[in-house]
Amino acid sequence: MNEFKHFINGAYVGSASGKTFENRCPVDNSLIGLVHEAGLDEVDQAVRAAKAALKGPWGQLSQAQRIELLNSVAERINQRFDEFLEAECRDTGKPYSIASHIDIPRGAANFKAFSETLANHPTEAFRLDAPDHLGAINLGHRTPKGVIAVISPWNLPLLLMTWKVGPALACGNTVVVKPSEETPATTTLLGEVMNECGVPPGVFNVVHGFGPNSAGEFLTTHPLIDAITFTGETRTGEAIMKAAAVGLRNISLECGGKNPGIVFADCDLEKAVEGTMRSAFVNCGQVCLGTERVYVERPVYDAFLKRMKEQVAKLKLGRPEDTAANFGPLVSLEHRNKVKYYYDLAVEEGATVEIGGGIPDMGEALNGGAWIEPTIWTGLADDARVIREEIFGPCCHIRPFDTEEEVIQLANDTEYGLAAAIWTENSSRAIRVAEQIEAGLVWVNSWFLRDLRTAFGGAKQSGIGREGGVHGLEFYTELKNICIKL
Numbered sequence: 001m002n003e004f005k006h007f008i009n010g011a012y013v014g015s016a017s018g019k020t021f022e023n024r025c026p027v028d029n030s031l032i033g034l035v036h037e038a039g040l041d042e043v044d045q046a047v048r049a050a051k052a053a054l055k056g057p058w059g060q061l062s063q064a065q066r067i068e069l070l071n072s073v074a075e076r077i078n079q080r081f082d083e084f085l086e087a088e089c090r091d092t093g094k095p096y097s098i099a100s101h102i103d104i105p106r107g108a109a110n111f112k113a114f115s116e117t118l119a120n121h122p123t124e125a126f127r128l129d130a131p132d133h134l135g136a137i138n139l140g141h142r143t144p145k146g147v148i149a150v151i152s153p154w155n156l157p158l159l160l161m162t163w164k165v166g167p168a169l170a171c172g173n174t175v176v177v178k179p180s181e182e183t184p185a186t187t188t189l190l191g192e193v194m195n196e197c198g199v200p201p202g203v204f205n206v207v208h209g210f211g212p213n214s215a216g217e218f219l220t221t222h223p224l225i226d227a228i229t230f231t232g233e234t235r236t237g238e239a240i241m242k243a244a245a246v247g248l249r250n251i252s253l254e255c256g257g258k259n260p261g262i263v264f265a266d267c268d269l270e271k272a273v274e275g276t277m278r279s280a281f282v283n284c285g286q287v288c289l290g291t292e293r294v295y296v297e298r299p300v301y302d303a304f305l306k307r308m309k310e311q312v313a314k315l316k317l318g319r320p321e322d323t324a325a326n327f328g329p330l331v332s333l334e335h336r337n338k339v340k341y342y343y344d345l346a347v348e349e350g351a352t353v354e355i356g357g358g359i360p361d362m363g364e365a366l367n368g369g370a371w372i373e374p375t376i377w378t379g380l381a382d383d384a385r386v387i388r389e390e391i392f393g394p395c396c397h398i399r400p401f402d403t404e405e406e407v408i409q410l411a412n413d414t415e416y417g418l419a420a421a422i423w424t425e426n427s428s429r430a431i432r433v434a435e436q437i438e439a440g441l442v443w444v445n446s447w448f449l450r451d452l453r454t455a456f457g458g459a460k461q462s463g464i465g466r467e468g469g470v471h472g473l474e475f476y477t478e479l480k481n482i483c484i485k486l
């Protein structure tokens, strides 16, 4: 039985209250750990440790020294790859085949990528003419923002936490991380790596707990937090934004989505099927960038639907360590109940269930887990709740369209604006349509192909701000202008 303690000032500490909550394996709902729930005291200790570390050895390091240290963190994650893989898959139930290609490699890459950005990105300088004709020089100078609260979700725990911790530390900040209550393991394990690599105590801190009236809320309302970066549901983002308003703390929000996939008749059909299969079903559909609405130009609608059903039927459900498995359970029974609610709602709203729609028989050993069938629907009206609300499961609705104008209107008819995928071999059409899609991220003939130098974030109710590459600098640093009279 694992015991997950907080990581504060370089040490693992339990909650003074002794309060813990259960950590269960999604594969069979077995009890695999107890997690300490942080109270106000633990959160305060973590924030004050982070504050103090800014003025300690960490604050004395040069940018080059910080970058060297963070590159060693990346290398150590890779050296302990199997431990991170086992911990992530135990927490999430996802197949090793997925976590070993996405979650863990990106956990390391997120430290390296931002180090290189920082080392190579200039600030700014302007020469100003002055009335005395001697002029002045203006210099842009970046300093760390301070103590960053990092609040992360359960779907890609290590990836999404390090996506924030990497740039935050690269810019000289310190962090207090509150991972999801569903997935404490890899964030806790990273504390060991920080110590092994010589990251000073207090630079990286972890507190466990829930949101409201628990560690999440205690952290976002703590007066010594200088900025909050959050990934999770839009409604949670609203709550965190309200908390951040007191004391004017900056926020970076990466929230929900109801992403469209647009398949034109002039696409490479096999590429479109392969890409849509990934965007709808990888990670059991638990990817914010995933496709839950698929629009297919009428001439290829029947062929596309047929191929998708054939591919879904081939998905192999199984334990994480099953090398043949490419489809795991949802993260919890609670989330399975939510997704199954939408499966039932789809039928009530008039959907045709083309494949799936239920709970699979996984055999006695696994039937207690959060398993659910990958599902395709057709025939729903555009205003159906299943078409408008984020489900965050392995399901998608496929609908024909006839014109480019029609599909752009359909794709944009959502309160969200996170991502989209467009499948066409016509490059002019690809760019023309992509420019009109109201989203932060548009892939053409690909999906979740990530260049960490690019801007990442959502429009509309999918988030606020952009992280990635130089874009994170605006959030993770204060930019000062120094004007020097000549």
Ligand SMILES: NC(=O)c1ccc[n+]([C@@H]2O[C@H](COP(=O)([O-])OP(=O)(O)OC[C@H]3O[C@@H](n4cnc5c(N)ncnc54)[C@H](O)[C@@H]3O)[C@@H](O)[C@H]2O)c1
Residues within 6 Å of the ligand: 151, 152, 153, 154, 155, 160, 178, 179, 180, 181, 209, 210, 211, 212, 215, 216, 217, 220, 231, 232, 233, 234, 236, 237, 239, 240, 254, 255, 256, 257, 287, 288, 390, 392, 418, 458, 462, 463
């Ligand atoms: N845009 C992105 O990059 C992105 C990436 C991954 C997931 N997501 C979204 O995340 C959601 C799924 O993740 P989830 O269920 O963990 O989201 P969630 O909002 O329920 O929880 C996310 C985190 O916020 C914490 N939290 C909850 N309420 C809080 C509060 N009031 N104050 C402070 N912290 C609070 C939770 O404990 C958790 O650590 C989906 O909507 C998905 O689209 C978005």
Ligand SMILES: N/C(=C\C=C\C=O)C(=O)O
Residues within 6 Å of the ligand: 155, 156, 160, 163, 286, 287, 288, 289, 450, 456
């Ligand atoms: N933030 C990123 C992925 C988000 C995935 C959402 O589930 C990334 O690739 O950097």
